[in-house]
Amino acid sequence: MTLTVMVLLTVIILLALFLPFTLRLAEEQLEAFLFVLGILAVSITGAWTWHLVGEAFKEPVAISLAVLITGLLFRKFKKQLDSLVILLEEKLGLRPAVFLIILVLSLLSSIITAIIAALALCEITSNLKLSRRDSIHIIVMGCFAIGLGAVLTPIGEPFSTIVTAKLSKAPHYAGFFYLLNLLWKFVLPGIVFFAFAATRLEGKHRQTAPAISEEKVKDIVLRAAKVFVFVMALILFGKGLTPLAESTIIKLPVWALFWANSISAVLDNATLAAAEIVPAMTNKQIEFMLIALIISGGFLIPGNIPNIICASKFKIKSKEWAKKALPLGICVMLIYFIVLSILPVAE
16 A cells, blocks of 8 residues: 555545534535545545445345334334333333333344434333433433444444444454354443443433424435445445555554544444454454444444434433443443453454
8 A cells, every 4th residue: 555545545534533523514414425435435445346336235235124114113113112111110110111121122222223222212211201310311321222232233233234244254254143242242241231320310200301203204214225325335435444444453452442442432433443444353353442432432422323313302412411421431441441351352
């Protein structure tokens, strides 16, 4: 890779990471923005092949269909979900019901997608009719848990789709259950912890939670189309940036990979994964990187798709989110770092 190519790819990364924060059009049309950058990156490195084009069209299909189908099902059975939430609270009590709801949504998020799980979390929290403080607490803890659960399959969210696609060739040959086999021992305890943390409520009921408006079919279809374009863009983006990642990222020690990726707090973790993950990485490097991206992705609103959805629905401000998420999130990240450093690497 020539110096010119390295400089141009570095510029593309910087544009992808920071322009959405400074240019409103890039933020509002993120999928198209990343798609253009992906085309530029592949063109600069001369990586265009018919195989890449086929992969760019094939990889988004499964997650886009999952978002579409589960979105339509969620719309159809929304009233039944509302009734079930009320019944659970009556039968179990508030705190056990919250624990069970977060646990189930998080485990299902790898199948129904993080997007639908986040929408369901908003709907459920609204029906609990708690104070704003308790509602925000449930939302933030729930988004941490959903972010963990959704990573277990490639249809859970764009982040896991991209990681699986980028590691599908030798030496990892990542298939549908690759991330489940690699990360389950880290993910499941985290989900249980955040589900329990969500139950630490004041428990004061007030009619202040916003009503969640019903989505139209065209909104659901549009969201699935945006996911398709987003994943396609990340496939191209990641392929174009592979030479830069192979010459820089892969040479970092695992502790540096872990803490450097805490930047996912302010930058979407799927974009970071597309830019950084390369097949030449070891399982140990992948574990450290992915856990860092997942956990720090819950620190602030822009870090993960569920955060963005829930913050928008509940009108949660950045300071409110950070106040609730950062102290606990940093402690959890430190614990994960210690555990990752001690446990043997998955084969």
